[in-house]
Amino acid sequence: MKLVLFDDYRPGVLNNGAVVDVSAATAALGVASYRRLMPTVIEQFDRLRPAFERIASSDPGRPIGDVRLRAPNPAPPKLLACFGNYTEVARTERSIQDMFLKNPDGVIGDGDTVELPPHAATVFHHEAELGIVMGRRCRDLTVDEAKGAIFGYTCIVDVSARGLSIAGTNSRMGKSFDGFGPMGPCIATADEIPDPNGLQVRFWMDGELRQDYSTEGMEYSVPEVVSWVSRHLTLLPGDVISCGTNHLGLGPMQDGERAEMEIERIGRFRFFVRDPSNRRWPKSIDRTETNPLFRPGAMSSDAPRGG
Amino acid sequence: MRLVSFGDFVVGALRNGAVVDLSPALGEMARLPWDERVPSVAENYARLRPAIERQVREAAGVPVDSVRLRAPVPRPPKLLCAIGNHGAPPPPDSPLAVDFAFKSPESVVGPGDSVVLTELPATGFEAEATLAMVIGRDARKLSESDALSYVFGYTGFLDVFAAGLGRPNIGTFFGKSLDTLGPMGPCIVTADELVNTGDLRIRLTVNGETRQDFSTSEMAISMAAVLSAATGIMTLRPGDIVTCGSPTGERVLLRHDDVVATEVDGIGTLTVRVNDPAHRAWPVGTG
Numbered sequence: 001m002k003l004v005l006f007d008d009y010r011p012g013v014l015n016n017g018a019v020v021d022v023s024a025a026t027a028a029l030g031v032a033s034y035r036r037l038m039p040t041v042i043e044q045f046d047r048l049r050p051a052f053e054r055i056a057s058s059d060p061g062r063p064i065g066d067v068r069l070r071a072p073n074p075a076p077p078k079l080l081a082c083f084g085n086y087t088e089v090a091r092t093e094r095s096i097q098d099m100f101l102k103n104p105d106g107v108i109g110d111g112d113t114v115e116l117p118p119h120a121a122t123v124f125h126h127e128a129e130l131g132i133v134m135g136r137r138c139r140d141l142t143v144d145e146a147k148g149a150i151f152g153y154t155c156i157v158d159v160s161a162r163g164l165s166i167a168g169t170n171s172r173m174g175k176s177f178d179g180f181g182p183m184g185p186c187i188a189t190a191d192e193i194p195d196p197n198g199l200q201v202r203f204w205m206d207g208e209l210r211q212d213y214s215t216e217g218m219e220y221s222v223p224e225v226v227s228w229v230s231r232h233l234t235l236l237p238g239d240v241i242s243c244g245t246n247h248l249g250l251g252p253m254q255d256g257e258r259a260e261m262e263i264e265r266i267g268r269f270r271f272f273v274r275d276p277s278n279r280r281w282p283k284s285i286d287r288t289e290t291n292p293l294f295r296p297g298a299m300s301s302d303a304p305r306g307g
Numbered sequence: 308m309r310l311v312s313f314g315d316f317v318v319g320a321l322r323n324g325a326v327v328d329l330s331p332a333l334g335e336m337a338r339l340p341w342d343e344r345v346p347s348v349a350e351n352y353a354r355l356r357p358a359i360e361r362q363v364r365e366a367a368g369v370p371v372d373s374v375r376l377r378a379p380v381p382r383p384p385k386l387l388c389a390i391g392n393h394g395a396p397p398p399p400d401s402p403l404a405v406d407f408a409f410k411s412p413e414s415v416v417g418p419g420d421s422v423v424l425t426e427l428p429a430t431g432f433e434a435e436a437t438l439a440m441v442i443g444r445d446a447r448k449l450s451e452s453d454a455l456s457y458v459f460g461y462t463g464f465l466d467v468f469a470a471g472l473g474r475p476n477i478g479t480f481f482g483k484s485l486d487t488l489g490p491m492g493p494c495i496v497t498a499d500e501l502v503n504t505g506d507l508r509i510r511l512t513v514n515g516e517t518r519q520d521f522s523t524s525e526m527a528i529s530m531a532a533v534l535s536a537a538t539g540i541m542t543l544r545p546g547d548i549v550t551c552g553s554p555t556g557e558r559v560l561l562r563h564d565d566v567v568a569t570e571v572d573g574i575g576t577l578t579v580r581v582n583d584p585a586h587r588a589w590p591v592g593t594g
Contacts, residue, residue: 033343075384078411083474098473101478103541105385115538119530120402145443166397169390171406172480178447232328232429232472233486234413 001052002186002267003041003152005070005109007033011041013052014186014267019069025051035075038187039227039238042135042151045189067163069269071109071183072154073133076240078125079104080179080229081129081158085244086217088293094219097228102158102242103176110184110269114159114253117177118277122163123290124253127245128203128211128261130196132158132222133187134239140232146226149235152189153196155263156201156242157182157271159253162290182261183240184269193265196222204260206218210285211249247293308359310348310460310495311543312377312417318348320359321494325368325571326376332358342382345495346546348460349443352497356448359434368385378417378491379462380441383548385541386410386489388437388466389533392552396527404470405528407549408480416579422467422561422582423487430471431590432488432581433558436519437512437550439464440534441495446543449545454534457543460495461504463571464550465579467561470590491548492571492577501573504530508572511559515566518559525554560589 002014005237011017013024025048031040041048084095108114116124125199135151159181161174164263201210204227220228222243229241253259262268289295309321310329318333329348330337332355336347348355387407397404399430424432441461459529467489469482501507511519516536523530530551537549561567563583570576 019402036340037344072496078413096474098481101484103409105542105544119539164402166391166401166403166406169406171403173403173407173540176409176541230424232481233411233484236413 001049001189002192003189004072004186005038005074007065009037009070009074011037013056015056015061015062019064019068020056020059020061020068022052022055023056027114030083035045036267038073039077039236041236042133045151046186055233058287060094069267071107072185072187073108073238073240074109076104076107076238077236078261079107079238079242080239081175082225083240084247084292085219086246087219088176088212088247097220099229100172102181105182106176106178106181108179108181108271109269110241112179112182114179114182116273116275116277117161119161119164121174123286125160125162125250125291126203126205126210126253127158127160127197127250128201129156129158129242130199130201130263131183132226132241132243134235134241137234137236137238138235139234141227141230143182143223143227146223146230150222150226151237152187153193153266154183154187154240155185155261155266155269156240157259157261158242158245167255182271185267188266189301200264202262205251205253206257210251211246211298213246214249215243247291249285250291251285252283254279308363308497308502310345310379310445310497311493312345312379312381313374314579316344316381318344320363321371322363322368324371326371326374326549327364327366327368329359331366332362341574345380346384346544349441350423350545352443352459376418376493378415379495380491380548382412382415382416383546384412384544386412387537387548388550389528391409392526392528392533393554393556394527403536404558405533407537407540408483410489411484413482415506416490418486418492418577419579420490421487421582422490422567422581424561424563424587425469425485426585427469427472429469429482432467432469432561433528434465434511434561435553435555435558436509437466437553438465438507438523438530438576439548439550440492440530442543442547442549443545446538449538451531451534451535454526454531454538455498457534458498459545460497461501461574462491463493463569463574463577465490465569465577466550469525475498483515490561490577496574510570512568512570513559513565519553519555519557520555522525523551526551527554534569562589
């Protein structure tokens with residue numbers, strides 16, 4: 001099942017290109033906050049699913065183009081992201097696993113606009129990533145247990161301002177500006193994705209295909225990522241873990257551009273870029289040192305890697 | 308007003324050593340999910356204040372020792388910690404005025420709780436005492452002169468982190484977010500009652516021995532500048548927490564059974580105990 005939020009953040013099910021309103025089935029949850037709705041639906045999903053299916057089988061819904069899609073999980077309880085987690089160059093062994101927290105209020109949805117802040121970043125990059133949506137409160141999961149705790153998957157862009165630091169520190173704040181977490185179009189439940197490490201991720205800027213990679217290239221697989229996180233902290237229903245990106249196709253984001261991202265079996269969404277400062281970068285894939293993959297030494301097998 | 312959370316995350320107020328249940332003054336807000344109550348009170352405080360003050364004046368309280376105090380914001384929507392607030396302030400052309408790191412909201416614990424040193428291969432668990440600002444209304448791109456008017460109140464915070472986890476040489480991010488590494492409390496003192504926040508004394512003691520002792524006036528970056536910088540990056544919401552960091556630049560290594568007290572003048576003392584199930588001798592490795 002593919003779950004969405006639309007219009008005034010009401011819950012819906014995607015069904016053959018139509019959005020079916022299932023808010024009648026969630027009314028009894030008594031959730032007043034739009035931020036809380038999807039995590040609560042996820043927590044109660046086993047109970048809600050039959051009603052969702054019943055409504056979706058009898059209600060034709062509205063064509064997807066006629067509704068205002070929202071981010072399917074507009075304020076996850078936590079938004080976690082992997083540092084580089086793809087095998088981009090030949091390595092003798094896997095990098096050490098590491099993650100960081102991203103601003104959960106930075107999530108925006110289909111048709112929304114990322115506004116670049118005035119901060120003097122060297123560049124703003126798009127990092128298209130597979131997002132794991134957690135299904136229940138859990139911690140200390142083994143890799144085998146991890147898959148059972150996953151609710152579903154979504155598309156997320158880890159927008160990244162490069163070069164923001166103080167005296168050479170390695171700040172992560174460049175990833176947490178308002179709007180720096182475009183997410184969409186839906187959450188595909190785990191039963192729709194038999195192999196989350198066999199999905200093609202694509203990202204276009206103004207129609208130019210920039211990123212085109214398979215999640216097969218993850219150094220640590222989806223269940224390994226979930227297990228690792230859960231050994232560090234408690235995960236909640238609706239928490240999102242972004243799996244890191246393959247840096248090969250990163251490129252600048254700049255004023256007036258239209259971005260699209262797609263993961264097979266999940267779907268495609270789009271968003272826009274606005275830069276009140278109207279800065280300009282080359283309109284192509286970034287193979288300069290601002291891309292972490294092309295930093296001096298980054299191609300060597302043991303280089304420590306940032307995000 | 309000195310606000311607390313206690314028991315089953317009930318919102319209360321302190322009055323001369325007693326805790327008063329504020330639920331009757333909060334109406335429907337008292338029945339919100341446990342983690343939304345205090346943020347909602349912060350957001351609506353101006354409207355609620357007369358009823359809260361009446362409740363504090365008139366209701367019977369119970370001795371504070373008879374309840375389990377919780378962290379006053381038991382699960383902040385965002386918990387953002389200023390880092391490196393010591394030494395020389397950053398140069399004016401620095402692309403970031405202040406650096407921050409998120410802590411997981413699930414890291415928060417309250418007075419009397421335990422800080423658990425997980426058995427992950429950390430090289431040490433280090434702590435610093437800091438003042439925490441509780442945000443009262445949506446705050447975005449604030450100037451330094453406006454910033455503190457968006458603060459609902461202040462509380463004490465012990466910022467603990469696990470060193471030596473994850474990738475070397477890229478900084479500690481996830482090591483700050485382990486469960487229980489965010490003790491907060493004992494109460495929120497509303498901004499109108501905490502005077503002289505620019506020169507507030509903060510002490511950290513371990514087993515009664517003073518390990519940090521500083522004034523907020525010694526911070527390299529003022530509270531207003533910290534908050535202005537944070538809101539230049541992201542919109543803050545009611546109940547979000549921004550901590551200021553410590554001007555000492557030194558961190559205190561924690562060990563099993565340590566009793567750690569964070570004392571902020573005008574707010575009170577937050578005491579937690581350290582539990583290291585492995586009883587390790589620290590530091591280990593290359594820390």
